[in-house]
Amino acid sequence: MSLPVSLLLSRWNVGGIRALGALVSLSLAGCSGGETKVMSLAELSGRTLTYALTDVDDEETPDAQGAHRFTVSYSVVDGPCSRFADDVTATLNGQPMTLVPGGASDVGGRADACENSRAYFNYDPGAWSREPVGDITVQLQDATQTVRLVLQGAKAKRRFAFQGEGTPDKLRVGQTYTFLWEPASEVPGPVSVVLMREGGRAPGTLTATQEGGKVGITIPTTTPQANHLLSLEASLAGIVRECSGVASCDGTVFHSEDFVIAVVP
Structure with missing residues (x-):
């Protein structure tokens, strides 16, 4: 895309x-x-x-x-x-x-x-x-x-590898998705997750759960159905x-x- x-x-x-x-x-x-x-x-x-x-x-x-x-x-x-x-x-x-x-x-x-x-x-x-x-x-x-x-x-x-079914270019509201920091031998500090809507004026920070190098994010049910930029960093x-x-x-x-x-x- x-x-x-x-x-x-x-x-x-x-x-x-x-x-x-x-x-x-x-x-x-x-x-x-x-x-x-x-x-x-x-x-x-x-x-x-x-x-x-x-x-x-x-x-x-x-x-x-x-x-x-x-x-x-x-x-x-x-x-x-x-x-x-x-x-x-x-x-x-x-x-x-x-x-x-x-x-x-x-x-x-x-x-x-x-x-x-x-x-x-x-x-x-x-x-x-x-x-x-x-x-x-x-x-x-x-x-x-x-x-x-x-x-x-x-x-x-380094990379954040998408885990589970589907692909990271299409995410559903209300569902939780997992990304894995690679190489797996490393454990990064807190992972920051930001979601910005196309045409949006400011990004929104998503709450993330982290276990080692795995980070889970849930797309809020209030998220508009549109193109977004999802950014992860650590x-x-x-x-x-x-x-x-x-x-x-x-x-x-x-x-x-x-x-x-x-x-x-």
């Missing part, structure tokens, strides 16, 4: 692109006087390395920039903004990552803003879906230090197997997925 233009525009007005919003909030923070200092990885070793795996299957913009991305970012602390030295390299499972050196920035009109020193990798969701679940190993290196982050089982394409903390060359490693795995559905009696 194709998504009607009116539903796309309604959803854009309400939410925008979730993946890009999450990445922007990650990259900016305050610094001292808008100054930039080139720092080696050894000089950055006292900071936290934050990781973010974004897996957004957006019906409106399935190939949006940053929708399927893994990012590692150095925390910002009081003092000059950090900037990677020219010899820094970064890889994810041996493949080169894109480096963003960081430094003082006036994005958003803030003269004292810092853009985090970070690296990211845009993965192919189709390839990750076909390949077996595996670890993610990130390595940053320069002449002074090697930084390693290993996340157990993080290389996986996050979880990864399992850090190795974190070396920095003070600590912390982060989240986020997945959201849209289903275009027809609500029927």
Whole structure:
């Protein structure tokens, strides 16, 4: 089923692109006087390395920039903004990552803003879906230090798999439906479920029941018989197997997925 233009525009007005919003909030923070200092990885070793795996299957913009991305970012602390030295390299499972050196920035009109020193990798969701679940190993290196982050089982394409009879493109009012987070070895945090009607001005949040990775939703009997966009999203903390060359490693795995559905009696 194709998504009607009116539903796309309604959803854009309400939410925008979730993946890009999450990445922007990650990259900016305050610094001292808008100054930039080139720092080696050894000089950055006292900071936290934050990781973010974004897996957004957006019906409106399935190939949006940053929708399927893994990012590692150095925390910002009081003092000059950090900037990677020219010899820094970064890889994810041996493949080169894109480096963003960081430094003082006036994005958003803030003269004292810092853009985090970070690296990211845009993965192919189709390839990750076909390949077996595996670890993610990130390595940053320069002449002074090697930084390693290993996340157990993080290389996986997440999805909400529809369970039971029928298909997720046609749901009946008053009935309960179940979706299963995959991979099944993971248990996400609370799953948020939003239903937006075609032409509707605002989405409605549905009450969900969750048992492990299974989430059950009931289509309210008052739901209009029309096309809707059903959105499910959740996050979880990864399992850090190795974190070396920095003070600590912390982060989240986020997945959201849209289903275009027809609500029927």
